[in-house]
Amino acid sequence: MSSSSFQFKDTIITKTSAPKSSEGLPPYSNTDHMVEIDWTVADGWTAPRIVPYAPLALDPTASCLHYATQCFEGLKAFRSQDGKSLRLLRPELNLARLNVSAERASLPTFDADELLKVLVKLLSIDGHFVQPGSFVYIRPYLIGTMTGLGVCAPTSVKLGIVMVLMPSWSDKPLRLYSSNPKDAVRAWPGGFGSSKLGANYGPTLREHSIAQKDGYDQVLWLFGEEERLVTEAGASNFVAVWKNAKSGAVEVVTCSLETNLILPGINRRSAIEYLRAENKTVLETKFSIDDLDKAAEEGRLLEAFAIGTAFFVAPVKEIRTPEGKSVSVPLPSLEDGSIALELRKHFSGLMYDNYTEAHPWVVVIPKDN
């Protein structure tokens, strides 16, 4: 892997000759432009290119199509309610994680600061697609483009960024379907569940379909036939709030990163940092579906939520255990001390409020000249 990197200053920009209207686009529409940066083991990275959005021409033997030599990131750019400001939240953490994932997938790394500058430029050009009080979803990705079907680290790779107008998250509380750790496991010690690889997603879709057919929104992934540890909810991190069985103290609990079983979510991290600054007790620890069930039985379970880029903070109202038992989860209001709704309120402010003062987590996108 090359330790050298592309530089933003070398970026070549080719604007579309057929710009789309930014109004009235259906969900999942892409914006007008995208980023492409190519790498070969012989020559390292090319200069970044911002080009009109178009299909990729990939050889049918390209490594990424057969051996899942691929990793990605997901982040959002938010337009303030007054329409004046377009901003990112902690994008440097996403791009640093992309490098971690790239290394895990035997793909080349790069200077994340330079990629952030390229992304900011792309947003400067296509930012008019983001409506006031809304967001655009940003997908940086790396794929192995080496041809010939050799099973080895790709000798040619593409780094891309595309942007998609995904629908807003729903306010409907989630119903989660616990996987049975005997026959459906998302990640495991010594595996790659803590990196954002394509390989963590495709094989989980079967369980997701089973959950959806039963009327559930996401899979709650458990690990360990005996331990039945709670790890992730769908493609989000999972958080519960309960009263400690002994002390009665309110604790916010979420799976520890030490196990390497979960993705180290950026929103998870931001929520933990925010809550700890607010003097809440947040435990990154092991806990099981049985602990959750018991807490609910004893009236100690206060709430639970999924947290991630796609769904932001999504309260959970029900969890189905592997045995088919329905565990009801309370849905407190903001006034009743809901942590989920407090997080929503706080982060929505950073995302959408009319911009008044600098915040260390916020990167403001300048308008394109």
Added chain:
Amino acid sequence: MSSSSFQFKDTIITKTSAPKSSEGLPPYSNTDHMVEIDWTVADGWTAPRIVPYAPLALDPTASCLHYATQCFEGLKAFRSQDGKSLRLLRPELNLARLNVSAERASLPTFDADELLKVLVKLLSIDGHFVQPGSFVYIRPYLIGTMTGLGVCAPTSVKLGIVMVLMPSWSDKPLRLYSSNPKDAVRAWPGGFGSSKLGANYGPTLREHSIAQKDGYDQVLWLFGEEERLVTEAGASNFVAVWKNAKSGAVEVVTCSLETNLILPGINRRSAIEYLRAENKTVLETKFSIDDLDKAAEEGRLLEAFAIGTAFFVAPVKEIRTPEGKSVSVPLPSLEDGSIALELRKHFSGLMYDNYTEAHPWVVVIPKDN
């Protein structure tokens, strides 16, 4: 997933207007034509198309590039020494396994008999690329083509077949590098190691690179921190031949399929069936790197080999344990009773001998009219 299928009789053939010479092509060259069959959840499968080999135009948000919604097969077509006959060995097993993999990856299934007819037609057209005594590698694959970055079972999918002139296997005995099951695990119970998904390959390349940097050919994947079970060698199955410590009887041992930790290899299966018909004792069972090491120490280890489509039957001469100990593996000759070389000889006959009589495992490709 659709239970309906495309039909061979509907195949549309478009031949290239610029055929390549079939002589003097470099390794990893593709043949002139390829198969494409598309599927949507709304309309099911399109008619098969045999078309000139060309890049695929994939939207940058295609599911297969981000979520590893992909699976594949690998098989070979062999040209006899006299050049007169082109043949496949048990291709129906590969195409049946492709359906199993497709289901595991939330991709649509199809009628494998119909796909075999399409493949035979492709080989009829491009068979002149296969030189006497040589083979072409055939890669059927399915990829999710759904756009928009939704994390769900793809609603549009492409099935393709391409053929590549891979280099012949080397006769050099392999040196294997055992993974440390504490931090590098290929597959796990409740996972997907027994299906041929892209997700089983990309995340293993890092360990493969480590092995290669140390001068080893393939990774010997161990499973279980305590058990240290021998599972697979690189992308091949692993077989050892030893004398039983108690009875002294010669046993051929290979990892059981029951664990779901290994791919159920077609060559593995053919070898087992052949050896059992020859009254050899073949055990599909659990055994560890420590069992192998002990057998070698005690002079009971007779030989070992990797078996798979890519490398066929490849004798192993050395295995490095996770502790860095080098275990020497004997390399008996055919006259000394080598099982590996007996398998090579037997299957080479089926692949390359001048065709004299029908064999139930052989499918002969007719010449194109």
